[in-house]
Amino acid sequence: MDEWKYARSNHTGKENHKYNSGGRVKFRVNAPKETSVTNSFRDSSEMKKGDDGAWYGYTRPLDEGFHYYTINIDGADVPDPNSMFFYGSSRWGSAVEIPAKDRDFYALKNVPHGQLREINYVAKSSNANRHAFVYTPPDYEKDTNKRYPVLYLQHGAGEDETGWGRQGHAGLIMDNLLAEGKAQPFLIVMENGAGIGFGGGRGRGPGATNATPVAGATTNAAPGRGGFGGRGGFNFSAFEKVVVDDLVPYIDANFRTIADQPHRALAGLSMGGMQTRTIGLAHLDQFSHLGIFSGGNIGLTNITDQATFKQKVKLVFMSYGSKENGSAGAKAAAEALQQAGINGVYYESPNTAHEWLSWRRSLYQFAPLLFKN
């Protein structure tokens, strides 16, 4: 338990946080003149000044996987300068990775690799410049006559289109599945489901942001945090319009897709799962495979026309971390779907909460079930 190793989420040349086999993290923050330094980990935020003038802190044992955190220096919340940076909790900031026992499935291996492509496109529905990422599988450039199914995959609240590629390792997960012959090759499109109406720059740096109005044009995108409804609910109608009217047609026109409902999937984590339910159920003519990771469930009561649903939808995948609320409901929903002759699948990530290891594992389970015929 006392063997401390450097976490991979350390900033190169600034290896200052370590983890041990018990899932505890040891921080070191160089802040010689402070009277108080803390971190944002619950129950273990205390840090103490060491003999070298730096501050040290130990977390409680954390779950394996990826955790966002903040350092607080005498009341000022700042990113840990020794961490790499990730967009989550509505800010670019620090995170620590505690290697999971099953991390092999998202490891960088010597297998053929796909590409993660940044794209800029214009959403005509709102006349706004938008930004997304597209994963293309390793063989995409080899046979330029071949066409591919597409998974539209969304992040959670407080995250953006960079999440699945950076902390989610979606590309590496797919590379590894494909190398083992466990999944069909398909594209993954990652947009910003919280970005409707955001005025400022994000993700890629100034000059290429979600969503800036097209020069010289008016835009429907209101400044500020549009796209969210009142407290206790989300309003996804603006994002729904982007997905259905702009994003899907753009991808079909600019990538070699199989542009029909049987070859199009929609999934997401947390808020992205809620968007999947809302947008998916409203557009059964567009999506045949649905995935909801830690984001509620689709039960029989959500389905107004069972016969149509059964004919159109080939898979409803729902997952939760075992430590999350919601797992029982999703499991029951999947069983009810099965009894009604609908392909409901439930997956539970062992010993994880509402965090990225649950969602990496969910993608790893979901992807092999897609586009099987």
Next chain:
Amino acid sequence: MDEWKYARSNHTGKENHKYNSGGRVKFRVNAPKETSVTNSFRDSSEMKKGDDGAWYGYTRPLDEGFHYYTINIDGADVPDPNSMFFYGSSRWGSAVEIPAKDRDFYALKNVPHGQLREINYVAKSSNANRHAFVYTPPDYEKDTNKRYPVLYLQHGAGEDETGWGRQGHAGLIMDNLLAEGKAQPFLIVMENGAGIGFGGGRGRGPGATNATPVAGATTNAAPGRGGFGGRGGFNFSAFEKVVVDDLVPYIDANFRTIADQPHRALAGLSMGGMQTRTIGLAHLDQFSHLGIFSGGNIGLTNITDQATFKQKVKLVFMSYGSKENGSAGAKAAAEALQQAGINGVYYESPNTAHEWLSWRRSLYQFAPLLFKN
């Protein structure tokens, strides 16, 4: 001069730094209990506590363009939590963008956009996993029989393969040049010229880093900051091997390139310019167009065989910001090359120093001169 505007480099939802037309930046940092908050801008690092408990500071007038900076809270150097994040000064950290009068050339416009693609590949010379970005022009996916020239474009010391895509806006610069018919379409490959021997993760997050050894294999990459020589000099031999033995062959095998010397260019900024001189001069059989941005020059004394050089090298482009040392030497070198019948070109960026606006402008001037046959 007193009209303060939000800088685009602000973190969305955390608009805390502003600029005015005189190039001054006004910071706001929420650090209620500190006794001292400063920033890293020379001559104007002082910040004072305001009535709201936050700290405010004003920089001296800064040059237009992009500037890295750090916040110091009671002796602790931390990124400004209100900035977006960029890799430079050997860390992911804060920067501020003061819009340049000529910013239109790197603006996000409603024109056809290329893609910025992240790739993972194995460098056989060192048996290491490596990571790079490739810009493909807008028409790359339209006619899949067409093949393209390639520019290999390098960042400076303390930066990495993310620099040209994020703070350099290389993709937007090319999109705009192509839309106006001012350049030939070509690929741009951006690797990590400081990454040889770096052990840790960077750029993309844990799991996909430059350069991790291939699993189960030994590696030539030493841990720590390999690849640099002693004080006062750089040793680029390991990176040269990666470029010539691994990167160029990989790109030629996996992208639709015109895989010959006349259709291959090499350029870089600062340290990347020095690498261009070292690697370019040693491999005249590989590169026909050379670009050195704020990184010294190629003079007649560097050329051992003028006849061969004249036959092989179609362009030697050298540039500096007008506020940099080195501009006179590069200008004289270009003139001497011209007198010897070699296509030497000098460009000087007005009113800029050793910073990204000099390099964005250099690329904008350099790109139209490439592959004109």
